[in-house]
Amino acid sequence: MSGHSKWANIKHRKNNQDIKRGKIFSKIIRELVTSAKIGGSDINYNSRLRLSIEKALSNNMTRDTINKAINRGIGINNNLNIKNIIYEGYGPGGTAIMIECMIENKNRTVSEIRNIFVNNGGNLGTTGSVSYIFSKKGIISLSAGSNEDKIMEIALEAGADDFITYKNGTIDIYTIPELFFVIKNILKKNKIIIYSSKITMIPNTLIKINIKEKEKKFNKLINMLENLEYTKVVYHNCYIYK
Secondary structure (H helix, E strand, O other): OHHHHHHHHHHHHHHHHHHHHHHHHHHHHHHHHHHHHHHOOOOOOOHHHHHHHHHHHHOOOOHHHHHHHHHHHHOOOOOOOOEEEEEEEEOHHHOEEEEEEEEOOHHHHHHHHHHHHHHOOOEEOOOOOOHHHEEEEEEEEEOOOOOHHHHHHHHHHHOOOEEEEOOOOOEEEEEOHHHHHHHHHHHHHOOOOEEEEEEEEEEOOOEEEOOHHHHHHHHHHHHHHHOOOOEEEEEEOEEEOO
């Protein structure tokens, strides 16, 4: 029975992983379609599509699947009406939240997101209500063991905004979005290994939460927003401490 139980547990865990992987793939395909639809299929002129392709490859998506998604986005007879929209709101404790979505039905999306906010101690705001709290930045992360002095010299020469070395030895390089790919390519030419990179929204100020009830509601709110099928990414300025 123990062997059977072990097999059942492994099978159950694999099924959960497959479901999670399927959701990730669905979101990435949606990103690829939308990026191609908005900016075209040439990654030299469409940085958003280039990032989406990098994300797809990092999640082991095949080139064939990627190309099919891009072709859907630029198809001549494409009837897709997917739009990229950012919603803004406030969570428990006055935290600022931004949700980047790829949607077809705006009315249904707004209603669903508003209900999630209201049911978890927050409220949906208007455009611009919290976006001023965030700055768009590129982050290029390097693993521990990298030559700090060499990388700092290269990054600063290339025009990086900031350079942070952490206690575990990892390094983050911050850039403006316009120089993100330029600095990445310079690092690659210098044979510096990049383990992750992204363009994201960085909060200029953080809100601290130390009340268990608010912390629980905040976590539930973020999880529910992230699990919506049309959500691309959720940004917030919450810092939870004990």
